[in-house]
Amino acid sequence: MRLVRYDICGMTHTGQKGRNEDAYTVIEIADASLLAVADGVGGEVHGDRAAQIAIESVTAAFTGTYRRGMERGEIRDLLASAFAEADLRIREAAKSEGRMGTTLVAAIVTNRCAVIANCGDSRAFVTGNGLRFKTREHTLVQMLLELGSIDAAEARHHPLRNVIVHALGITMTVDLYEEDLRPGEILVLCSDGLPDEAAREILSSGAERRSEEIARELLQGGLARSDDDVTVVVLKE
Secondary structure, eight states: OOOOOOEEEEEEEOTTSSSOOEEEEEEEETTEEEEEEEEEOTTSTTHHHHHHHHHHHHHHHHHHHOOTTOOHHHHHHHHHHHHHHHHHHHHHHHHHHOOOOEEEEEEEEETTEEEEEEESSOEEEEEESEEEEEOOOOBHHHHHHHHTSSOHHHHHTOTTTTOBSOBBTTBOOOEEEEEEOOTTOEEEEEOTTSOHHHHHHHHTTOTTSOHHHHHHHHHHHHHHHOSSOEEEEEEEO
16 A cells, blocks of 8 residues: 655744743654644643643654554554643643643544544644534533533634633543545644634635645634634645
């Protein structure tokens, strides 16, 4: 089977806050690529440190454990273990450095299969002819949506839309997904500084562009709509 080669680009910007609490990585090993984005929890003193620990943990798990031809179930286990290790390391660091937490979304992509894991409100999208897949956000507003207490229009402008209910180092959970990427589709990982509406608009016309161009446009779209840090990682054939 011919190995699928991907065009991957990651970018981050501090925005207007003066300190970037996001972190990301892109690593390629053997027949697989790791993409990950972490966003330190706002309001916690060491959010940037927590984000860096999360990225270091998932990177170490990938470089130390991944081997060519791993089955999907093994990759799921790898990511679940990496998230648990990151959570443990952040909690240990908090004992001496002060309370901290972070979101984390990560994907291992091999030959058109993406195994995706997330905790918090950093997100993964798969888009081709429109948005086909999006990870579930661990937010209060998402819970209210699922309960039927609010509708999608109310959710977009809800005053508590940035309140998350799960984060590494605080209350961890991890959702795992498997997505088969079709030719021409784009996988995007991002922090919550990139609003959904900006991502949908920009990704609707991304098929013919390189990942760097798409990433730059997503970054600019996020910065135009938010004063938060913005981080994006884009993967396409």
